[in-house]
Amino acid sequence: MTKTKVIWSCQECGHSQAKWSGQCPTCESWNSIEEELEVKKLSTRFQTNPEMKKAIRLADVKVDEKTRTLSNIKAFDRLLGQGLVVGSLILLGGDPGIGKSTLLMQVMASYVDSGCKVLYICGEESIEQISIRAKRLSISAENLLLLGETNIEAIKAQIESIKPQIVIIDSIQVVYKNDVPSLPGSVTQIREAATEMMYIAKNLGISIFLIGHVTKSGEIAGPRILEHLVDTVLYFEGDRQHHYRILRVVKNRFGPCDEIGIFQMKSTGLKEVENPSEVFLDERKKEVEGSAIIPTVEGSCPILVEAQALVTSLAYSTPARKSSGINTNRLALLLAVLEKRLGYSLMRSDIFVSLAGGIHIREPALDLGLLMAIASSYRERPLNFSQVFLGEIGLSGDIRRVSNIEKRLKEAVRMGFKEAIIPKRNMKDLSKEIINSIQIHPIEFVDDAISHCFRD
Numbered sequence: 227m228t229k230t231k232v233i234w235s236c237q238e239c240g241h242s243q244a245k246w247s248g249q250c251p252t253c254e255s256w257n258s259i260e261e262e263l264e265v266k267k268l269s270t271r272f273q274t275n276p277e278m279k280k281a282i283r284l285a286d287v288k289v290d291e292k293t294r295t296l297s298n299i300k301a302f303d304r305l306l307g308q309g310l311v312v313g314s315l316i317l318l319g320g321d322p323g324i325g326k327s328t329l330l331m332q333v334m335a336s337y338v339d340s341g342c343k344v345l346y347i348c349g350e351e352s353i354e355q356i357s358i359r360a361k362r363l364s365i366s367a368e369n370l371l372l373l374g375e376t377n378i379e380a381i382k383a384q385i386e387s388i389k390p391q392i393v394i395i396d397s398i399q400v401v402y403k404n405d406v407p408s409l410p411g412s413v414t415q416i417r418e419a420a421t422e423m424m425y426i427a428k429n430l431g432i433s434i435f436l437i438g439h440v441t442k443s444g445e446i447a448g449p450r451i452l453e454h455l456v457d458t459v460l461y462f463e464g465d466r467q468h469h470y471r472i473l474r475v476v477k478n479r480f481g482p483c484d485e486i487g488i489f490q491m492k493s494t495g496l497k498e499v500e501n502p503s504e505v506f507l508d509e510r511k512k513e514v515e516g517s518a519i520i521p522t523v524e525g526s527c528p529i530l531v532e533a534q535a536l537v538t539s540l541a542y543s544t545p546a547r548k549s550s551g552i553n554t555n556r557l558a559l560l561l562a563v564l565e566k567r568l569g570y571s572l573m574r575s576d577i578f579v580s581l582a583g584g585i586h587i588r589e590p591a592l593d594l595g596l597l598m599a600i601a602s603s604y605r606e607r608p609l610n611f612s613q614v615f616l617g618e619i620g621l622s623g624d625i626r627r628v629s630n631i632e633k634r635l636k637e638a639v640r641m642g643f644k645e646a647i648i649p650k651r652n653m654k655d656l657s658k659e660i661i662n663s664i665q666i667h668p669i670e671f672v673d674d675a676i677s678h679c680f681r682d
Contacts, residue, residue, distance in 0.1 A: 234259045235413040240452075242413070262414055263407040295391075295433070297336040301489070301498045302329075305473060306458065307481020310337075310392070313431045314480065315424050317398075317453065319438040320462030325471055325489075325496055326437050327351075329462065330394055331363060332495050337392055338367035345390040347381060348374045349400040363495045376410065378403045378422050385426060395423065397437040398452070420452050453477065468584035470505070471496065475525070485525030503530040503641050506583045512611050516603030519614045519643065520595035521634035522587050528630070528637035530614070532582040533592065535599035540574045551581030552596065553588060560597045560619060567623035568673060570604060590618035591628040594647065594675060601676060609679055612644040616652075623672045627651040632660055639663045647675055 235242045237260055239253035249256050294309030303309055306316075320326045334344045344367075348356050353372045360366070371388060375381055378401055385393060395401060401419040402410040409415065420436065427434045436456065453459050457479045464471035473487040488499040499505050507530055510517065516535040521528060549557045557579055564570040579596060581587060594617035602609050616634060617625040628634075631652045638646060643664065650668035669675050 231263070233262055235262050237411075237413065240413045240417075260412070262412055295337065295340065295342060297333050298340070299333060299336055299498060300500075301473070301487030302333055305460065305475050305478075305481070305485050305487050307478060310433050311457070311480045312391075312433060313427050314433050314457045315427045315436070315455065316434070316458040316460065317436045317438055317456040318460045318462060319440050321440055324462050324464055325491055326462050327356075327396055328359065328363070328491075329471075329473070329489070329496050330396075330435055330437070331356075331359060331365060334370060334392065334394065335363070335365040335367050338369045342391040343369045343371070343388070344392045344394070345371050345373060345385065345388055346394045347396060347401075348372055349376045349396055351396070362493075376400050376402060378419055382422070382426065385430070385432065390432065392433045392435070393426075394435045395437065397439060398423075399439050416452060420455050424455050463586060465584040470499070470583055470585070472585060482525060486527060488529075502527070503637060506531050506585065507641065509582070513608050515606050515608045516599050518595040518599040518602065518609055519638075520592050521614055521616060521638050522589060522591060523630045523633060524587070528633050529585075530637060530641055530643075531585055531587060533595045533599045534580050534582055535596070535603045536578040537572070537600060537603040538576045538578075541576055545573060546576040546578070548577075549579045551584070551586045552579060552592060556590070556593070557596070559621070560593060560600065563619055563621070563623050563672060564597065564600065564604075567671075568601075568676060570601070572604070575604070589628075590626075591616055591634075593617060593619040594625060594672070597672060598647075598675060598679060601680070605680060607680055610645065612642075613647060613679070614638045614643050614645070615647045615675070617647070617649045617669070617675075619672060625649040625669050625671060625675070627655075631655050632657060635660050635664060647678065 233242045233244065234246045236250040236253060236255065236258045238255045238258045239250060241250055241252040246259055250258055293312045296303050296309050318326055318330065334346065338344055346356065353374045356372055373384055375384065398416060398419055399411045402415050403418050406415055406418050423434050423436060426432060458475065459477040461474045461476055462471060463474055469491050471489045471491060473489065475483055475485045477483060488502045489496040490499050510532055518533045519530055520533055521530050547557060561572055561577065565572055577600065579600065595615035597619060598609060598615050616628055616631065618628060620626055627649045631648065632655065635646055645665040645667060647667050647669060650670050653668050656666070667678060
């Protein structure tokens with residue numbers, strides 16, 4: 227029996243309700259709620275024979291150590307948890323043109339070289355377009371099969387016939403089911419298509435990659451259940467005007483989360499960046515005000531980034547506050563601390579803050595470095611070229627401890643820095659080796675850092 231009813235679904239976040247409204251109450255996007263038919267049907271995939279499966283004791287479960295497949299791309303394997311798990315469902319999201327298809331094409335070529343059979347479902351592009359990209363990347367693998375299809379039933383039939391080890395769906399927003407009375411890309415179609423792919427992956431032991439679009443807010447389009455269904459969620463970040471791309475893990479059932487891999491876009495494809503700190507500091511100039519170096523940690527990877535700030539005289543009646551790579555609300559907090567605790571008059575100034583290289587960092591350990599870069603530009607005095615800054619700033623102007631302090635400072639020492647301005651509370655976390663390797667200056671309040679770096 228099939229039962230249908232009319233619902234109104236947000237095409238941005240997947241929220242559904244009984245009536246139409248101009249603004250989604252969940253994601254607050256305007257004019258995103260559209261009419262759909264909700265289908266309630268007991269599918270045969272949910273009907274199981276109770277005698278087919280039995281409960282097993284945890285001690286009796288045997289785990290095959292060979293269930294992971296390596297792509298020989300170190301950063302990609304590390305993000306997946308040291309290899310691709312058989313039967314896993316992986317979602318890859320990113321802005322249009324950021325390089326999602328290029329990345330997966332290169333990864334699949336490595337899997338084919340390892341002896342895997344790969345099926346690439348071309349939903350948005352024709353087979354000829356995919357072939358042109360493969361030639362540009364110098365990929366000519368015999369076991370990389372292309373299929374131009376968007377019907378889920380036809381895709382299932384081809385998978386059962388070809389029996390590949392890995393399948394790519396490019397993209398999940400164009401795949402549809404005939405018995406679902408909604409347009410491809412709607413919330414209902416995406417949810418049903420992703421559920422079908424999940425059962426194929428688990429029942430047949432096939433690893434499936436789903437490429438997904440992102441909304442204007444940077445989230446993967448479609449219902450939130452799409453991210454709940456998959457085993458791993460990867461976001462491909464970066465600015466198309468920059469050469470560097472960041473692949474970030476936000477969910478992983480088979481490995482750590484919050485790991486990142488950095489790639490450089492070239493004419494021949496994406497190349498892994500093995501030393502990110504050196505890349506981001508390569509164009510740094512000496513004796514330039516408004517520049518500060520901050521050791522950050524993304525997952526297990528320590529990276530040195532350059533924070534740049536520009537404080538100029540007010541151009542219009544309202545001061546401009548622009549940032550790139552950091553949270554705008556965090557910038558407002560730092561400016562308030564500078565005005566209230568240090569007496570800086572910033573209301574008559576336009577302020578621009580950026581992280582060099584197009585990287586986006588969200589951790590609070592950036593605070594002290596960003597504040598010192600702003601102070602350097604405001605006072606028109608450059609900071610010491612061999613200094614690094616670490617610390618979270620509270621509303622009272624106190625410097626709070628950060629995590630992974632030893633890992634951050636080891637990366638700074640490796641890159642040749644001589645002095646580190648860190649929170650005083652982090653001193654007990656340091657070993658004698660790191661204390662002897664770099665000059666440590668512990669501080670408790672922001673005015674201590676200002677007086678140390680700008681001695682009159």
